[in-house]
Amino acid sequence: MDALKKCLEVEHISKTFYNNKGYFTAIDDVSFDVHEGEFLVLLGPGHCGKTVLLNILAGLEEKSGGRVLYKGQEINGVNEEMSMVFQLLSLMPFKTVMENVELPLKFRGMDKKQRREVAQHYIDLVGLTGFENAYPHQLSGGMKQRVGIARAYSVHPEILIMDEPFGQLDAQTRYLMQQEILRIWQEEKRTVIFVTNNIEEACYLGDRIILLSSCPATVKEIFDMSALAKPRDIVSREFLEIRSKISDQTDLSM
Ligand SMILES: Nc1ncnc2c1ncn2[C@@H]1O[C@H](COP(=O)(O)OP(=O)(O)OP(=O)(O)O)[C@@H](O)[C@H]1O
Numbered sequence: 001m002d003a004l005k006k007c008l009e010v011e012h013i014s015k016t017f018y019n020n021k022g023y024f025t026a027i028d029d030v031s032f033d034v035h036e037g038e039f040l041v042l043l044g045p046g047h048c049g050k051t052v053l054l055n056i057l058a059g060l061e062e063k064s065g066g067r068v069l070y071k072g073q074e075i076n077g078v079n080e081e082m083s084m085v086f087q088l089l090s091l092m093p094f095k096t097v098m099e100n101v102e103l104p105l106k107f108r109g110m111d112k113k114q115r116r117e118v119a120q121h122y123i124d125l126v127g128l129t130g131f132e133n134a135y136p137h138q139l140s141g142g143m144k145q146r147v148g149i150a151r152a153y154s155v156h157p158e159i160l161i162m163d164e165p166f167g168q169l170d171a172q173t174r175y176l177m178q179q180e181i182l183r184i185w186q187e188e189k190r191t192v193i194f195v196t197n198n199i200e201e202a203c204y205l206g207d208r209i210i211l212l213s214s215c216p217a218t219v220k221e222i223f224d225m226s227a228l229a230k231p232r233d234i235v236s237r238e239f240l241e242i243r244s245k246i247s248d249q250t251d252l253s254m
């Protein structure tokens with residue numbers, strides 16, 4: 001992995017909404033780079049503008065100012081090289097696991113035989129072999145998230161965007177899924193932009209952590225975590241030191 005090759009450049013992004021109460025700034029002059037192959041964590045408090053920022057990066061939401069460059073080219077509109085694991089689960093309730101994972105492949109015009117093969121690969125990768133014909137209501141929260149992850153990976157994006165994917169899970173399942181996402185990231189070697197408001201999760205997963213302020217979101221500090229080998233021991237002295245350093249910089253509302 002060439003850790004310093006930029007695949008995304010986020011330059012001076014701002015976002016202001018206008019509603020019946022007037023103007024409201026959600027993002028204020030946010031800039032950072034994303035390096036090819038890295039696991040980048042955006043860590044910020046609740047309601048600070050994380051989802052709005054991700055939607056702008058993916059081209060799902062218009063920005064008020066700034067630019068997003070993908071491999072040196074300015075992107076306006078949806079970036080087909082990105083795929084999103086959404087904060088709120090967006091599985092189709094009347095479709096099976098297989099059909100949910102196949103859906104984006106179908107939209108992209110892949111024929112049935114090929115999309116079944118691709119979907120099966122990612123269902124296996126996320127550990128759901130045997131659940132291909134199950135419906136979402138038959139799955140646990142962690143299993144549903146696995147379907148969301150398989151679906152996002154199935155289109156073979158250059159960049160995976162994950163918006164607090166484990167926020168709704170109980171502590172034990174969350175820890176298991178953190179280990180799983182690292183395994184998948186190591187196997188698939190795609191760039192990941194992962195959003196969380198959980199400091200420990202950020203320290204466990206991130207190669208770098210972009211610390212965001214409370215609303216409007218600004219970049220407070222960028223932490224390089226590469227000195228800590230993965231998988232990380234969350235009770236080691238080094239881990240606890242960096243965790244407390246980040247904790248000192250974060251807003252109380254986190
Ligand atoms: N379409 C919109 N119109 C007006 N305000 C909006 C709109 N979308 C988001 N906001 C506001 O922008 C701010 C940031 O919202 P956003 O959803 O990005 O926060 P977040 O950091 O993802 O929060 P959470 O931690 O709850 O997921 C919030 O105050 C929200 O109310």
Ligand SMILES: [Mg+2]
Pocket residue numbers: 050051052087163164
């Ligand atoms: Mg959000």
